[in-house]
Amino acid sequence: MMMAGQADSGIRRFGARLDKTAFSPHRHDVYTLGLTLRGVQCFNYRGAARQSLPGELVVLHPDELHDGHAGTAEGFAYRAITIQPSAITSILPGQALPFIEGGQSTDRSLKRAVSAALADLDEPLDPLRAADALFDIATALQAAAGQAAPGGPLDAGAAERARSYIHQHLDEPVSMDDLEQVAGQDRWQLSRDFRHLHGTSPYRYLTMRRLDAVRDRSQRGESFVQAALACGFNDQSHMTRHFRATYGLSPARWKRSVMQGAHAARTIVQD
Incomplete structure (x- = not known):
């Protein structure tokens, strides 16, 4: 597993590959958004079995029970970013945390935002780029969840x-x-x-x-x-x-x- 992150920005990025290892049911207190790179990623989420193929996006809401295992003998590889809920609410004040049904999303804007954040994983995340990635993901999550974007005059x-x-x-x-x-x-x-x-x-x-x-x-x-x-x-x-x-x-x-x-x-x- 390779990891990179900025604790003070509220986000962490990492990549991993799993073969025979499986994750037992567990919860995180953060959002986890992951892109499957190779193989078949299988997981149980909100009472249903799910699977993610290469190029597909997984979106796990904070405090939701889930597990994880490979769907084939070749295992699977993925990259993911975790985001503190407080980082999302600072961008979307006064709104409920965006929720993506089923733990997966085909929303193009959200996938672009996550893909951009996970590019060059071995390169330190510049603070301005971290803020940029956080804003893009938060607003894309909001739109993908069907929540209205805040209005107001521009300064x-x-x-x-x-x-x-x-x-x-x-x-x-x-x-x-x-x-x-x-x-x-x-x-x-x-x-x-x-x-x-x-x-x-x-x-x-x-x-x-x-x-x-x-x-x-x-x-x-x-x-x-x-x-x-x-x-x-x-x-x-x-x-x-x-x-x-x-x-x-x-x-x-x-x-x-x-x-x-x-x-x-x-x-x-x-x-």
């Missing part, structure tokens, strides 16, 4: 103060504590307003602006290693993962394509 000023702070601190760690303080707004309301007003989350906005800066530095002749470190990434491989996920190319291939495009444009002008 454009607070969102703009947070956005400006991000631009001013691209090369430094940025946390929701920082953004909450500079925006003068509750972090979860800020997360909601920022998404509505800027089309993406604070963490993804920060990542995209860092990638913009990497591209600019690269075109001025700086190496990707130097650019990655100067723009707030842990190292070049950290930056490369985000670059490929965003642009569909490695940084080196992107730079070659830019150079080839510039050469072709000069040739056309000369002709």
